Amino acid sequence: MHNDLKYLQVSIEDGIGTILLNRPNVLNAINRPMVSEIVHTMEEMDQNESVKVIVLGGVGRAFAAGADIDEMAEATPLQLELLNQFSEWDRISLVKKPIIGAVQGFALGGGFELALCCDILFAAHDAEFGFPEIQLGVMPGAGGTQRLTKLMGKTKAMEWLLSGDRMSVEEALNYGVINRIVARELLIDETKKFAIKISKQAPLSLRLIKESVLKAVDYSLYEGMQFERKNFYLLFASDDQKEGMKAFQERRKPNFKGR
Structure with missing residues (x-):
């Protein structure tokens, strides 16, 4: 390769x-x-x-x-x-x-x-x-x-x-x-x-947190907060969010798939 x-x-x-x-x-x-x-x-x-x-x-x-x-x-x-x-x-x-x-x-x-x-x-x-x-x-x-x-x-x-x-x-x-x-x-x-x-963290969370932090450098506080909020909502459409919260409730380690 x-x-x-x-x-x-x-x-x-x-x-x-x-x-x-x-x-x-x-x-x-x-x-x-x-x-x-x-x-x-x-x-x-x-x-x-x-x-x-x-x-x-x-x-x-x-x-x-x-x-x-x-x-x-x-x-x-x-x-x-x-x-x-x-x-x-x-x-x-x-x-x-x-x-x-x-x-x-x-x-x-x-x-x-x-x-x-x-x-x-x-x-x-x-x-x-x-x-x-x-x-x-x-x-x-x-x-x-x-x-x-x-x-x-x-x-x-x-x-x-x-x-x-x-x-x-x-x-x-x-x-x-x-x-x-x-x-x-x-x-x-x-x-x-x-x-x-x-x-070991959820791949989609890693990606969207990185995106949000980088936007904070260039955006106003208000614009950055709006961008962060949309990414927060977006993660609730992921399997990893459901797995992460279920694992927390069941007191076990999550098995994130990046989906």
Whole structure:
């Protein structure tokens, strides 16, 4: 299924689809073919009923140390516009299943943007985050200014984006960029353990809760409440709602089917 992938290691086990960036010799620098592989693999997993949760990590010393500069250095505005390379990044936001990121070492530039596409982020003690684009005379282009600002607010986001400084893992936790700090040697195992815990929940509930939380970022409180309410009502048309409540009444574990 995934034998033709050049830049990723992919596996599916215990309901968890794991995607590992695999260019360790260049600290998993992100190029256009890698983004295409990530997006297509996530979309495949999103359609695969055996996959409940997606885990995204990196092989080697870094999660992703940024974009492949050699690929962009001589590009013209017209070339970039015609390539429309960021349209593939937008498709990550359309993945309906939870995506949990596992970050070790550097998550810089495009690597940080990729991490911010995840719904939940675990990070090792040696993780560092940042947007050094300003030091190259450019700026983030795959959502960095938008996602970071929505996470930590305008004032703090402006500081990190304008300085290009690196954010320590402790600072990232403090600002709500990541969820947990994990020992480096346990990072993937702990991330998968949490993913397995989530995978036991009702699949339709996972999907609609993720949808509702993402809408909260963009909607007004009133609009978000209306969206949440419709999803709440919708779940009462599912078999899983009936099974979940029946199991509660019968004091047993529910057997969710995703229907």
